[in-house]
Amino acid sequence: GEQVEQLPSILRVQERSSASINCTYENSASNYFPWYKQEPGENPKLIIDIRSNMERKQIQGLIVLLDKKAKRFSLHITDTQPADSAMYFCAASRSNTGYQNFYFGKGTSLTVIP
Amino acid sequence: EAAVTQSPRNKVAVTGGKVTLSCNQTNNHNNMYWYRQDTGHGLRLIHYSYGAGSTEKGDIPDGYKASRPSQENFSLILELATPSQTSVYFCASGDASQISNERLFFGHGTKLSVL
Numbered sequence: 001g002e003q004v005e006q007l008p009s010i011l012r013v014q015e016r017s018s019a020s021i022n023c024t025y026e027n028s029a030s031n032y033f034p035w036y037k038q039e040p041g042e043n044p045k046l047i048i049d050i051r052s053n054m055e056r057k058q059i060q061g062l063i064v065l066l067d068k069k070a071k072r073f074s075l076h077i078t079d080t081q082p083a084d085s086a087m088y089f090c091a092a093s094r095s096n097t098g099y100q101n102f103y104f105g106k107g108t109s110l111t112v113i114p
Numbered sequence: 115e116a117a118v119t120q121s122p123r124n125k126v127a128v129t130g131g132k133v134t135l136s137c138n139q140t141n142n143h144n145n146m147y148w149y150r151q152d153t154g155h156g157l158r159l160i161h162y163s164y165g166a167g168s169t170e171k172g173d174i175p176d177g178y179k180a181s182r183p184s185q186e187n188f189s190l191i192l193e194l195a196t197p198s199q200t201s202v203y204f205c206a207s208g209d210a211s212q213i214s215n216e217r218l219f220f221g222h223g224t225k226l227s228v229l
Contacts, residue, residue, distance in 0.1 A: 006156075034217070043118075043204065043220040044157070089156060093216075102147075102218065106156040 002027050004092050006105025014113050019077040021108045023090035026071065030092040030103075033066060033073045038087040038107075048075070080112045117141065120205050120221035127228050133192040135224050137205030145208035145216065146188040148172070148180060150201040151223070157204065163188055195228045202226070 006023045013019045023033075031052040036044035050057045050064045050073065057064045063076040073092075077084055090105040117140045127133045139146065144165045149157040159172030161180035169180040177199060179191040192199055203224045210216040 032216075036220075043222045045220070046217055049217070102159070104157040106154060 002030065002092060002101070002103040004090060004103045004105045006090050006108060008108060009106065010109050010111075012111045012113060013080055015081060016079055019080050019084070019110055019112070021075045021088055021090065021110075022072065023074065023092070023105050024070075024072045025092035025103070027092070027094065028068075028071065029094045030071075031095060032093045033064070034091050034093070034102075035062075035064065035075050036089045036091070038089065040086075044089060077110075080110075082112050082114050085110055085112045118205055118207050118219050118221035120203075120224050122224060123222065125224060125226045127192075127195045127226065129196060129228060131195050133195045133199075133226065133228075135190040135192075135203055135205075135226070137188045137190075137221060138186050139188075139205075139207040139219075140186065141207050141209065141219065142185065143207035143209050143219075144185070145210050146182065147206045147208065147218065148178075148188070148190045149204045149206065150174070151204060152201050160190065160203075195226075197228045200226060200228045 004025050034049035037047045038044040048059050048062045050066050061078045066073045088108045091102050093102040119138045121136045147162045148160045151157050158174050160178050161172050163169050163182040166185050181189045205221040206218040208216040208218050
């Protein structure tokens with residue numbers, strides 16, 4: 001298998017500040033790193049992802065960084081809003097024939113305080 | 115957005131009873147997955163399928179069976195439910211292709227309580 005460590009498990013930030021979540025993985029063959037946001041009672045939804053041929057990716061206020069040497073990747077949410085309050089999951093995956101093995105972190109509960 | 119529908123949304127079962135969780139996807143994705151989500155564990159893979167007729171064991175398959183009778187439907191079966199199987203179960207379909215990484219699309223989950 002694969003272990004994906006995600007920290008912190010709980011994060012509280014003031015509105016308009018930045019929030020950062022860090023994940024580490026074990027298997028150097030992992031080549032795809034998605035981030036999912038899950039609001040209470042809802043399904044996890046893909047919000048941003050990064051492939052192993054990139055070091056940085058930004059979609060609006062979401063930034064993902066990947067350090068393959070350190071086997072570490074992170075999500076940074078800039079200018080946070082109360083609507084960003086949710087559970088966030090990172091995952092590391094690697095390609096197999098016809099499908100990918102996904103290994104998820106344990107999640108970070110983010111609360112943005114107005 | 116890709117559509118994955120799970121039923122039921124909530125289920126209460128008795129210990130030793132049989133439980134079937136159903137999942138339907140209209141995305142025409144080959145791959146489908148069953149995960150369980152528990153506090154402190156994140157999402158863990160139970161079973162997955164490459165396509166109609168195939169089922170494969172994931173990381174925590176003990177106590178579960180799966181069935182993929184068609185491209186659209188993937189069921190998770192608990193033949194003898196136990197309280198330790200109380201959890202939230204998520205089905206997902208994946209848009210695997212030869213040229214890009216697979217993305218997962220999750221259903222809204224089934225909350226199962228085994229008493």
